[in-house]
Amino acid sequence: MTAQGTHIARRDPADVMRLKRLGSLHQCRLSFMRILTRRMAREGWAFSRPVFDIDGNGVGRAVYTAQGPERVYSLVAFAHDLPAELRSDRVIAEAWDATFTLFDGIPTAVDVDRLSQNVPLQEAGRVSESELSLSRANRSVRLWAHVVDALAEGRQPDPEQIDSVGYLMRTTAVYGSGKFGAADREVIADRDELQAPFQAEMLSVYLTRLFVRDLVQHMADAKGGDQAARLDPAIARRLGIGNSTGLGMAPFIVNHPVLFNNWIMAREEAIARVRGCQSATAAEIDTFLQILERSAVSVERWRSQHPIQIEKLAQLKADMETLRAHVGSDALREDAPWDRLVRWSETALSEEGQELVASLILEPYPDLVDGLSCCMADGNPGAFTIDGAMPVGEVRSLIRNSFDWALTLDWNAPENCARAWYVSEEKLEPRMGERFEEPIVDYEQPLAPARDAASAHKALEAYSDDQPVAQFLLRHPEHRHTIRRAQMSRVAPYGEIHDNTISASVLPIDMLRAKLSFFGATHFDPRSDRWVRICMYAGAPYPEDLTPDTADLWVYPEVAG
Amino acid sequence: MSYSLNEMEATAKRAARGAGYSWGLAEEAGKATRWLCAHGLEGEAALARLLEQGLANPADHAPQTLDGDWSGSGMLCPLTAGALVSDLAGRLQTGPIHMREVAVPIALLPFAASAARRLRSCVSVECDGLVAVTDGSDLSVPDGFPETAQHVTVRVGGSPASGCARKTRARPDPANWAVLNRFAHRTFAPATEESRLLGAGAGLSDND
Numbered sequence: 001m002t003a004q005g006t007h008i009a010r011r012d013p014a015d016v017m018r019l020k021r022l023g024s025l026h027q028c029r030l031s032f033m034r035i036l037t038r039r040m041a042r043e044g045w046a047f048s049r050p051v052f053d054i055d056g057n058g059v060g061r062a063v064y065t066a067q068g069p070e071r072v073y074s075l076v077a078f079a080h081d082l083p084a085e086l087r088s089d090r091v092i093a094e095a096w097d098a099t100f101t102l103f104d105g106i107p108t109a110v111d112v113d114r115l116s117q118n119v120p121l122q123e124a125g126r127v128s129e130s131e132l133s134l135s136r137a138n139r140s141v142r143l144w145a146h147v148v149d150a151l152a153e154g155r156q157p158d159p160e161q162i163d164s165v166g167y168l169m170r171t172t173a174v175y176g177s178g179k180f181g182a183a184d185r186e187v188i189a190d191r192d193e194l195q196a197p198f199q200a201e202m203l204s205v206y207l208t209r210l211f212v213r214d215l216v217q218h219m220a221d222a223k224g225g226d227q228a229a230r231l232d233p234a235i236a237r238r239l240g241i242g243n244s245t246g247l248g249m250a251p252f253i254v255n256h257p258v259l260f261n262n263w264i265m266a267r268e269e270a271i272a273r274v275r276g277c278q279s280a281t282a283a284e285i286d287t288f289l290q291i292l293e294r295s296a297v298s299v300e301r302w303r304s305q306h307p308i309q310i311e312k313l314a315q316l317k318a319d320m321e322t323l324r325a326h327v328g329s330d331a332l333r334e335d336a337p338w339d340r341l342v343r344w345s346e347t348a349l350s351e352e353g354q355e356l357v358a359s360l361i362l363e364p365y366p367d368l369v370d371g372l373s374c375c376m377a378d379g380n381p382g383a384f385t386i387d388g389a390m391p392v393g394e395v396r397s398l399i400r401n402s403f404d405w406a407l408t409l410d411w412n413a414p415e416n417c418a419r420a421w422y423v424s425e426e427k428l429e430p431r432m433g434e435r436f437e438e439p440i441v442d443y444e445q446p447l448a449p450a451r452d453a454a455s456a457h458k459a460l461e462a463y464s465d466d467q468p469v470a471q472f473l474l475r476h477p478e479h480r481h482t483i484r485r486a487q488m489s490r491v492a493p494y495g496e497i498h499d500n501t502i503s504a505s506v507l508p509i510d511m512l513r514a515k516l517s518f519f520g521a522t523h524f525d526p527r528s529d530r531w532v533r534i535c536m537y538a539g540a541p542y543p544e545d546l547t548p549d550t551a552d553l554w555v556y557p558e559v560a561g
Numbered sequence: 562m563s564y565s566l567n568e569m570e571a572t573a574k575r576a577a578r579g580a581g582y583s584w585g586l587a588e589e590a591g592k593a594t595r596w597l598c599a600h601g602l603e604g605e606a607a608l609a610r611l612l613e614q615g616l617a618n619p620a621d622h623a624p625q626t627l628d629g630d631w632s633g634s635g636m637l638c639p640l641t642a643g644a645l646v647s648d649l650a651g652r653l654q655t656g657p658i659h660m661r662e663v664a665v666p667i668a669l670l671p672f673a674a675s676a677a678r679r680l681r682s683c684v685s686v687e688c689d690g691l692v693a694v695t696d697g698s699d700l701s702v703p704d705g706f707p708e709t710a711q712h713v714t715v716r717v718g719g720s721p722a723s724g725c726a727r728k729t730r731a732r733p734d735p736a737n738w739a740v741l742n743r744f745a746h747r748t749f750a751p752a753t754e755e756s757r758l759l760g761a762g763a764g765l766s767d768n769d
Contacts, residue, residue: 183729386644388648
């Protein structure tokens with residue numbers, strides 16, 4: 001039995017919301033992929049493949065359906081024969097190895113024909129309110145060829161090569177929520193199974209992984225004929241779906257402060273609850289130690305060529321050794337063991353290690369943690385509305401809560417405002433440029449809340465504490481977005497990044513990682529300071545193996561032997 | 562063609578920004594346009610007409626003072642004035658807000674709805690004798706709402722008679738949609754080879 005008692009406060013946003021820490025977050029029980037697989041297993045979802053019409057060159061279409069208790073969703077997939085020179089992860093690409101949409105229901109042949117005219121075009125096509133997502137994927141050239149060739153020759157692929165890449169295809173964009181004509185989030189937000197964030201997108205990727213497994217077998221069969229081998233299910237299970245994520249995700253977390261707050265706050269609340277446990281049972285300690293060992297395997301398989309991540313990984317591997325030695329003693333048998341462990345980690349481990357500990361201690365406590373998943377969507381549209389009657393003094397204090405550190409910074413110093421975020425007319429892609437070297441200032445997006453807060457705070461000096469802020473807004477509409485954010489912080493204490501998002505040293509990959517960690521991604525592999533590759537669903541059960549026993553801890557590899 | 566309301570909101574926000582509104586008011590313009598479209602009204606047409614009048618400069622088109630009747634040195638912009646109605650919703654409990662010379666007054670309605678939600682009561686918008694009423698969710702609006710209004714009164718009270726049917730899609734007239742996109746385009750930086758390579762961070766190979 002878990003002894004509950006001590007109240008532990010959630011961690012301070014001033015610590016949690018630093019970019020370096022956000023760039024060290026790991027998946028946890030509240031990750032969107034795990035929320036989905038737990039639900040599908042619990043509710044006994046049924047899966048089928050009514051269409052698989054793909055030729056020997058790998059060109060054609062397929063439909064996969066997922067039947068839940070109330071509704072059915074279908075992945076409609078189009079497979080293409082892509083010339084190698086056209087293959088690019090970048091958003092500016094115009095052709096892909098495979099393209100997808102998640103259909104709301106079961107598509108008719110007419111629907112699939114309509115989609116075949118649009119989905120392969122991605123941003124240049126249109127989908128409708130019957131579609132919930134639009135996405136595409138490219139092959140991992142190396143691993144795809146290796147797996148097809150090996151199976152065609154009647155042998156299994158080399159596990160070493162499987163682990164070195166981790167996936168056969170990687171998605172390069174998964175659009176949802178009304179993009180390119182798809183259904184708005186509001187259309188589906190009230191459905192139980194899609195209430196948590198990004199569940200439609202996570203379902204589309206889960207089904208995409210199934211399609212990719214079938215497609216690689218199909219290609220091997222076509223090439224090898226009767227001598228082709230069946231892909232070993234254990235190897236198939238280790239394969240995830242890769243994903244390349246670019247700058248577009250970084251503005252997302254700035255532009256959705258309440259939503260992002262809800263993700264961070266749910267995890268922080270979970271951490272605080274577990275830290276509040278007075279003691280841990282032998283079973284709870286055992287669960288933690290087992291997951292820790294499995295997590296160590298995942299860390300060992302994590303590869304990156306990027307200098308920043310190489311260094312962080314070296315620290316994390318050292319952290320794992322330190323952590324295992326620490327918990328190998330009787331540390332977890334003392335009172336308040338998880339609080340002690342978190343406090344110890346703050347003195348002994350890097351931020352990667354500290355955040356791994358914070359995620360891992362949640363694992364033995366599904367009853368304390370999993371229910372928080374229903375608090376992660378943004379169901380508070382009223383937070384957008386400004387209260388113009390709020391006294392200026394209160395607004396000032398809200399700004400200082402989030403941005404005290406920013407008020408004294410010299411925002412004119414080149415190193416503090418070296419970058420500017422803008423949207424390129426090419427595919428409307430968010431980009432970050434050099435303010436003093438490129439002609440982009442006229443197009444700057446409001447993605448520097450700290451600078452804008454300092455500027456509004458300065459302008460507010462001319463107003464007395466008891467004046468209503470509406471008087472200020474009448475004369476200063478240019479600060480309206482900042483006043484809105486300041487008021488939002490009352491319900492979203494974790495809604496603001498406590499760092500400079502336009503400094504010369506900002507790393508957008510930190511923002512990408514924060515978001516992707518909540519998806520449940522692993523093996524972050526930055527490819528520059530502003531795009532990152534990850535792996536999704538590696539280790540997850542395919543539909544035929546999806547049960548309550550397999551639905552949750554798949555993210556941690558089994559320990560060999 | 563049918564567009565998602567999300568697309569409508571995003572385009573309206575960019576268009577308002579492109580027409581010179583602050584980011585905060587552009588956000589409001591996006592939400593307001595979306596709200597009108599969700600209530601079956603031609604929100605994009607209203608915004609297109611408004612943006613073409615060029616009323617973004619607050620010096621001329623915001624209320625000169627919040628005391629007494631609201632009027633500007635030029636026509637009042639309904640985005641600027643509407644946002645202030647929402648900001649000052651509480652003031653409606655002590656009496657109506659009167660405005661003079663308001664452009665495209667139908668664009669005030671989403672802000673009246675915001676005020677109604679904050680006050681948890683109905684809010685009426687009377688434009689030169691025609692009265693629209695919203696409880697924050699439902700809206701009733703008479704035919705022939707004027708292009709500009711000499712007198713507008715926003716007050717607590719009324720009840721939406723037969724609410725507008727809700728829509729989950731927008732079907733803008735192509736000409737109005739083109740106007741919004743023309744303004745929105747002003748917010749996009751021209752693509753350069755440098756930005757293509759550096760702005761999104763090329764880095765290591767993306768075809769392996």
